[in-house]
Amino acid sequence: MPIAALLGVAVIGLFAMSWLLNRDTLRHAVEAQIRAVTGLDFVVNGAVDVSVFPGSYVSFHDVGLKGGGSIDPALTVDVLTANLRLLPLLLQRFEIADMMMLRPRIRVIREASGESNWTPFIESIARTMRPGAEQPLSFSEIRIQDGVLHYQDPHNTERLGDIDLSLAWPSISRSFAATGQFDWRGERIDGSLSVSDFIAALSGERSGVKARIAGAPIKLAFDGTVANKASLVMEGTLTADSMSLRNALRWVGQAPPGSGGFGRFALKARASLVGPSIALTNVNVELDGNSAEGVMTYSNTGRQTLQATLAAGALDFTPYVSTVRLLASGARDWNRQLFDLNALSTTDLDMRLSAAKVTVGSSVLGRTALGANLRGGTLALSVGEAQMYGGIVRGSFNVAHSDAVADVKAQFQFSDVDLQACASDLFGVNKLTGRGNLSMMLEASGSSPFGLAQSLDGTATLTGHDGAISGFNVEQLLKRLERRPLSGAGNFRSGSTPFNTLNMSVKFNDGIATAQDIRIDGPAAKLTLTGTASVPSREYDLKGIASLNPATNGTGGFELPFVIQGPWDDPLIFPDPESLIRRSPGAAPLLDAVKDRKTRDAVRSVIERFTGVPKQAPVAEPDKPADAPKAAAPADAAPKAN
Incomplete structure (x- = not known):
């Protein structure tokens, strides 16, 4: 029989079946198959649409998961549609080809113990799919359209919106995969996840996993293993890439320090995540053209803590200090712009950094060992040793803050340094050359x-x-x-x-x-x-x-x-002009004469005789102004005889 004829018979059969099929039987068969395959027991609170021709599907409205011990349901779906396979349907067999969830709302509440409101459902899915259990024919795909996920744990709350995902359900192999897009913190993110042994992962056993998210702020990828017995454990290779680390930090809710640098960023490391802490070894990190290697750890137990020990060949700190202007631009006055000290209160930091060469603006340092500790809003920088200005520099610099006021303490020793370079960089003085030692112990407090x-x-x-x-x-x-x-x-x-x-x-x-x-x-x-x-x-x-x-x-x-x-x-x-006059043989007597009143009057008299200048009114005493009024003479005073 030609294929066209077969298709015609199938269409006629479906058309006839749409009138003869018991829709209640079809509905219950589909519900049972969903429960059997997923292990999830759901409740239908709305209407049910059954269609055989031209489309073969069953749609459940206002669906929610049953049980879970939570007041708010872990999952609610506006419309859950199960599409049916065509040929089995002609033989009165109801097999789901795939499912689509329209506008699902997923709630994940994770406790400090690691348990969540999804724990009972995951255990049910694991029991259903464990080896040896009777496996019914399974659909291979679940699609999510326009979904929303709310996540909450003791330290974080997140919301993912406009979720469009395709889940490859393990119908034949043991693997699981998800790929699609979602909105996260105002950015559209592409994401994918694959689990090599889905049953083991559901049971908390070790399984291979690959995960990737990519968006405008950052790209992250992980390739390794995951287990979740007592706590979440992940081991593998972690890579990260961002065109602007500053924008990426803002995207994840962190205030980037300062206003300079933190641009192009890349990281590759061996990662080990246990609970809220992640340890990175074999780290290769690049930031603003600087490259370093070492180890890092990060934890978030209510307060974020970063520890790192890194070594580099050459580092350029110019982007990070170029915006810190002590002097006002183009002027001799100190900068009066207020400090921004918010970055000192968000994260704890403990870093050790060594480099063969360090550049800070116009200054170039040789072998340098630095330490930075930020805890409780107090920043402590220590210079174990730095080759600077042709000598050695050691010291410490501490900044504590209260509101917008910075309390600064500095203690440095410069040994056998070039005084011209040192004085120019530190004090703006360009008139000193030579070599020497400089020791400073300074402290100050201010908002600028x-x-x-x-x-x-x-x-x-x-x-x-x-x-x-x-x-x-x-x-x-x-x-x-x-x-x-x-x-x-x-x-x-x-x-x-x-x-x-x-x-x-x-x-x-x-x-x-x-x-x-x-x-x-x-x-x-x-x-x-x-x-x-x-x-x-x-x-x-x-x-x-x-x-x-x-x-x-x-x-x-x-x-x-x-x-x-x-x-x-x-x-x-x-x-001093007076000292010069005193050293002159001819001018010194005149200086003494001017200082003595009697001699001054005698010299003036002699000068007047020679020059014929008439006698002037006497000079007023220093404590008696010349224009002070004279006392009036008595009315009966007789004039003096000539």
């Missing part, structure tokens, strides 16, 4: 860099050798002024003053640096300084004495007081 500068307390000591101070040549200046004190300083703001040793001790109190001991000894001259420097205004107010060494001029040492005032990056340096 300017606030920290205002409250700065602590001490700093500097010892240097074999260097120079650029901007003036003390030796040339002193020799010229020694010969001609009143010749003028001339253009002395050039050249440099070399030194053999430099010793500096400074104490900070509320942003004011007081020079306790500043001595500069050079081959031809030496300098001593006293005074203060304002950290908030970045200005000097110092007085010093410069002197020639006796061996330089063959006589007694020539001393010259001088003053340093003005901004740190371009101060004014000028000699």
